[in-house]
Amino acid sequence: MNSKTMKHSASIWDGDVGTSRCIDVVHWEGDITPEQLANVANQITKDWQTIDMQLDPAHPMHGNVYHLRKVTDDEYEEAEYTKRKAAFEEKYAGQRVWVHGFHYNEDEATGTYQPFYYDVMFSTLFVTIDDIEALCDKHYGEGVWDEYSLYLDDKLPKPLAIAF
Numbered sequence: 708m709n710s711k712t713m714k715h716s717a718s719i720w721d722g723d724v725g726t727s728r729c730i731d732v733v734h735w736e737g738d739i740t741p742e743q744l745a746n747v748a749n750q751i752t753k754d755w756q757t758i759d760m761q762l763d764p765a766h767p768m769h770g771n772v773y774h775l776r777k778v779t780d781d782e783y784e785e786a787e788y789t790k791r792k793a794a795f796e797e798k799y800a801g802q803r804v805w806v807h808g809f810h811y812n813e814d815e816a817t818g819t820y821q822p823f824y825y826d827v828m829f830s831t832l833f834v835t836i837d838d839i840e841a842l843c844d845k846h847y848g849e850g851v852w853d854e855y856s857l858y859l860d861d862k863l864p865k866p867l868a869i870a871f
């Protein structure tokens with residue numbers, strides 16, 4: 708049977724499959740990605756938690772159990788952060804970077820926080836963000852620094868003087 712003519716279905720649940728209320732059942736022909744299926748469920752109701760997919764009996768994977776669980780906002784943000792972090796690490800791996808750490812001081816008069824930059828910058832070959840953070844702990848003190856800025860070695864301004 709042609710995959711484009713196979714008829715699949717999915718039941719949308721407001722909790723775990725079998726232990727909660729089935730909200731609706733959707734049917735479609737052909738392939739669908741998990742993202743597309745979640746989008747369909749979101750169009751029906753934002754309250755869905757799980758989708759139970761049933762493949763056409765002619766499909767070679769028919770009989771396997773497929774559940775799609777709704778990703779929470781925290782899980783989504785963590786996944787997005789992980790993707791951005793991996794892309795950043797891939798782009799800059801092996802390049803020399805300068806690290807400038809800082810922490811925030813509270814201005815008691817205004818109740819705002821102002822960055823306080825450390826006098827010391829250090830240079831290292833970039834491998835991972837975790838490596839940079841470990842080096843910040845080493846140079847600035849564990850739990851003392853709040854954030855850091857990274858500069859590519861060739862993006863720093865020329866020094867005004869060189870000490871001999």
